[in-house]
Amino acid sequence: MNRRITRAIRVGQVPVGGGAPVSIQSMCNTDTRDAAGTLAQIRRLAAAGCEIIRVAVPDLTAAEALREISGASPLPVVADIHFDHRLALAAIDAGAAAIRLNPGNIGGVEKVRQVAERAGAAGIPIRVGANSGSIDPALIAELTAAGMPLAEAVPEALVRSALEECAQLEQFGFTAIKVSLKASDVPAMVEACRRFAGRSDYPLHLGVTEAGTRERGTIKSAVGIGSLLLSGIGDTIRVSLTADPVYEIPAARRILESCGLRQAVPELVSCPTCGRTRIDLMALAEKVEQLIDSITASGRRIRLRKVAVMGCVVNGPGEARDADWGVAGGDGKLVLFRHGEVVGTFSEEAGFARLKAAIEESAEPQE
Numbered sequence: 001m002n003r004r005i006t007r008a009i010r011v012g013q014v015p016v017g018g019g020a021p022v023s024i025q026s027m028c029n030t031d032t033r034d035a036a037g038t039l040a041q042i043r044r045l046a047a048a049g050c051e052i053i054r055v056a057v058p059d060l061t062a063a064e065a066l067r068e069i070s071g072a073s074p075l076p077v078v079a080d081i082h083f084d085h086r087l088a089l090a091a092i093d094a095g096a097a098a099i100r101l102n103p104g105n106i107g108g109v110e111k112v113r114q115v116a117e118r119a120g121a122a123g124i125p126i127r128v129g130a131n132s133g134s135i136d137p138a139l140i141a142e143l144t145a146a147g148m149p150l151a152e153a154v155p156e157a158l159v160r161s162a163l164e165e166c167a168q169l170e171q172f173g174f175t176a177i178k179v180s181l182k183a184s185d186v187p188a189m190v191e192a193c194r195r196f197a198g199r200s201d202y203p204l205h206l207g208v209t210e211a212g213t214r215e216r217g218t219i220k221s222a223v224g225i226g227s228l229l230l231s232g233i234g235d236t237i238r239v240s241l242t243a244d245p246v247y248e249i250p251a252a253r254r255i256l257e258s259c260g261l262r263q264a265v266p267e268l269v270s271c272p273t274c275g276r277t278r279i280d281l282m283a284l285a286e287k288v289e290q291l292i293d294s295i296t297a298s299g300r301r302i303r304l305r306k307v308a309v310m311g312c313v314v315n316g317p318g319e320a321r322d323a324d325w326g327v328a329g330g331d332g333k334l335v336l337f338r339h340g341e342v343v344g345t346f347s348e349e350a351g352f353a354r355l356k357a358a359i360e361e362s363a364e365p366q367e
Contacts, residue, residue, distance in 0.1 A: 012076025
């Protein structure tokens with residue numbers, strides 16, 4: 001894949017852009033003023049594989065709590081700021097690794113200058129961006145009046161708004177910027193990011209905003225984020241779900257794996273079942289998936305490339321012969337195989353136990 005070449009920034013110790021691996025982000029839904037509760041959630045997200053975390057900073061009390069949160073967090077903390085530049089200044093002083101704000105809504109040029117200079121002195125980046133829900137209606141009207149269809153006007157307005165946000169920081173010499181262009185409409189979000197990628201080398205944060213519940217939001221995010229990643233566009237991603245944010249992390253990781261941007265550790269393959277299936281394949285596949293996730297969350301690495309859970313011997317050792325380990329169902333039995341060679345036939349319980357042991361034996365501490 002030929003990835004878009006972008007300028008490089010750093011969010012704490014995590015590189016973003018410049019060819020760095022695409023990073024995974026999430027946002028806490030705790031009250032930031034509750035430092036202990038927020039840190040507990042951050043640690044759960046870190047264990048799941050999150051690499052950058054954002055927290056809301058609605059007032060100065062929350063900004064002050066950032067001092068404790070940033071100091072103890074295992075992840076770099078991004079402070080989410082709206083309307084009040086003093087909150088951005090306080091968050092920077094409290095040790096935030098980055099700031100998320102829109103220069104256009106914090107009160108004028110002088111206030112933007114203060115934030116840009118303070119962030120520059122601290123050596124931290126600022127994420128700016130545009131959201132389809134908050135674009136200036138006059139800009140949409142101007143574009144449509146000029147003959148642009150609404151389906152094009154919305155993405156174009158997002159791009160122009162984001163470039164204007166960048167320009168407000170650039171006038172003060174600040175260029176450690178990453179950009180997001182978000183919409184709940186997937187085609188609009190994708191088109192906006194494509195257009196922006198052709199006009200700027202700032203790194204892009206990808207996400208479908210207000211994507212919805214765990215299932216719907218995951219699908220919309222996979223379509224939007226995935227299509228851009230496959231085009232080489234995107235430097236960091238967040239899957240936004242109306243759910244516990246810990247669910248955002250495996251969804252994001254699997255999007256990256258499906259796009260070939262991360263290696264599954266291991267890849268888990270399973271068939272969709274058919275009338276030949278005589279075992280509870282769905283439950284078995286979920287048990288294996290949970291086992292892999294729990295080993296990974298414990299800080300260990302699984303030294304296997306692929307694990308297969310197949311419904312019958314037709315799709316078992318043959319179609320999944322490249323799996324390091326796998327099982328295939330029979331009449332209440334499990335055939336255990338390794339690289340296509342049958343190891344033995346067991347009861348479902350014993351077969352799973354043998355597969356579990358093989359996976360656990362391959363696990364080792366992360367370096």
